[in-house]
Amino acid sequence: MTEMEDAIKVNNLVTHYGDRVILKSISFAVPRGQTTVILGGSGCGKSTLLKHLIGLLRPTSGQILINNGNIAAMNEGELDEIRKKMGVLFQGAALLNSMTLADNVALPLREHTKLEDSTIQIMVRMKLDLVGLSGFEHFFPSQLSGGMKKRAGLARAMALDPEFLFFDEPSAGLDPVTAAGLDKLILKLRDVFKMTIVVVTHELPSVFMIADYVIMLDLGDVVFAGTLDELRISEHPRVRMFLERRPETEVYSPEDYFRFIAGD
Amino acid sequence: MTVTLKEMNGKKIMALAGEIDMSASPLLRKELMALVKKKTDPLLIDFENVSYIDSSGIATFVEGLKGMMAFGGKLKLAGMPSGVKEIFSFSKLDRVFEIYGSIDDAINS
Ligand SMILES: Nc1ncnc2c1ncn2[C@@H]1O[C@H](COP(=O)(O)OP(=O)(O)OP(=O)(O)O)[C@@H](O)[C@H]1O
Numbered sequence: 001m002t003e004m005e006d007a008i009k010v011n012n013l014v015t016h017y018g019d020r021v022i023l024k025s026i027s028f029a030v031p032r033g034q035t036t037v038i039l040g041g042s043g044c045g046k047s048t049l050l051k052h053l054i055g056l057l058r059p060t061s062g063q064i065l066i067n068n069g070n071i072a073a074m075n076e077g078e079l080d081e082i083r084k085k086m087g088v089l090f091q092g093a094a095l096l097n098s099m100t101l102a103d104n105v106a107l108p109l110r111e112h113t114k115l116e117d118s119t120i121q122i123m124v125r126m127k128l129d130l131v132g133l134s135g136f137e138h139f140f141p142s143q144l145s146g147g148m149k150k151r152a153g154l155a156r157a158m159a160l161d162p163e164f165l166f167f168d169e170p171s172a173g174l175d176p177v178t179a180a181g182l183d184k185l186i187l188k189l190r191d192v193f194k195m196t197i198v199v200v201t202h203e204l205p206s207v208f209m210i211a212d213y214v215i216m217l218d219l220g221d222v223v224f225a226g227t228l229d230e231l232r233i234s235e236h237p238r239v240r241m242f243l244e245r246r247p248e249t250e251v252y253s254p255e256d257y258f259r260f261i262a263g264d
Numbered sequence: 265m266t267v268t269l270k271e272m273n274g275k276k277i278m279a280l281a282g283e284i285d286m287s288a289s290p291l292l293r294k295e296l297m298a299l300v301k302k303k304t305d306p307l308l309i310d311f312e313n314v315s316y317i318d319s320s321g322i323a324t325f326v327e328g329l330k331g332m333m334a335f336g337g338k339l340k341l342a343g344m345p346s347g348v349k350e351i352f353s354f355s356k357l358d359r360v361f362e363i364y365g366s367i368d369d370a371i372n373s
């Protein structure tokens with residue numbers, strides 16, 4: 001690997017939902033042109049973090065530097081500009097059901113570019129081919145399987161040839177073969193288009209296949225940040241638990257559990 | 265991106281420089297399709313000073329090639345830096361386009 005340059009830097013990020021603190025002053029960097037995986041237990045704030053990285057949510061305090069610009073301090077117009085460089089695939093693929101796949105993929109191109117429609121049509125077919133959906137241009141989302149919808153969502157996320165791709169659990173609900181296919185595609189995008197890719201995932205095989213760099217969250221803190229090799233040898237108990245697939249140790253004492261279910 | 269039209273040994277060359285991205289492709293299309301419409305044959309494209317091409321640029325050349333094929337004209341792409349070539353190869357289009365190592369190779373072809 002060549003020298004590491006940071007595409008994203010997060011400094012002392014604090015976020016709340018109402019009074020509840022979700023991320024407690026976290027700092028980390030995302031290397032450019034690599035795949036960074038975000039790990040952590042359910043509810044620890046991974047999706048919340050991702051929404052901050054794409055400027056969908058504003059932090060309570062702290063900086064989020066994308067290509068050295070602090071998106072936490074940008075106005076909506078500036079954010080729109082930077083968002084054109086970002087492709088996003090969230091937990092539901094979020095396709096518009098009233099439109100064909102071709103129109104779904106064409107939408108960002110029609111909104112943000114002055115390209116002729118004849119050019120856009122060719123680009124749409126290129127993107128659908130890339131995700132293995134050649135020939136499905138005229139299908140509506142309701143006519144697709146879950147995995148196909150996910151891939152169609154990816155085709156749309158890539159419409160504007162983004163510099164960054166953000167995925168929230170891309171392989172959730174997919175069979176292992178389809179999930180592995182998606183992993184291969186992620187690596188292809190990294191290698192050919194030099195994209196900076198950030199993926200939230202729980203899938204251990206996927207982590208080992210795609211990750212160059214890993215960030216692990218726990219209880220609102222970063223407990224690990226490093227390369228895949230560093231992850232493998234980490235002694236951190238949360239990391240060991242994840243890698244060895246050990247269940248959560250008991251959170252409650254029997255007395256607390258009794259009080260909890262008894263409703264006092 | 266800048267577009268320069270030249271002629272060498274009686275062959276028309278469109279020399280491109282800079283980044284061929286979504287904001288540049290409409291201009292590229294205009295210039296390219298004008299030459300296609302005039303049935304310029306062969307039409308050589310010099311990529312030597314192109315630093316980047318995105319999917320809108322590739323799609324524009326697909327349109328150009330379609331237009332050339334319609335009248336049996338030859339579109340020859342030459343002098344691609346490796347990063348640009350890689351993007352053409354990735355989309356399997358390196359086997360559809362006539363690609364030459366240098367503009368001289370394309371002129372002498
Ligand atoms: N819109 C919201 N309003 C209030 N609280 C929220 C909201 N979204 C998430 N939360 C809370 O914030 C915490 C972090 O949620 P988040 O969705 O970021 O977790 P996650 O790590 O992505 O979990 P999972 O792995 O289950 O997707 C959770 O405790 C959740 O209850």
Ligand SMILES: [Mg+2]
Pocket residue numbers: 046047048168
């Ligand atoms: Mg989540």
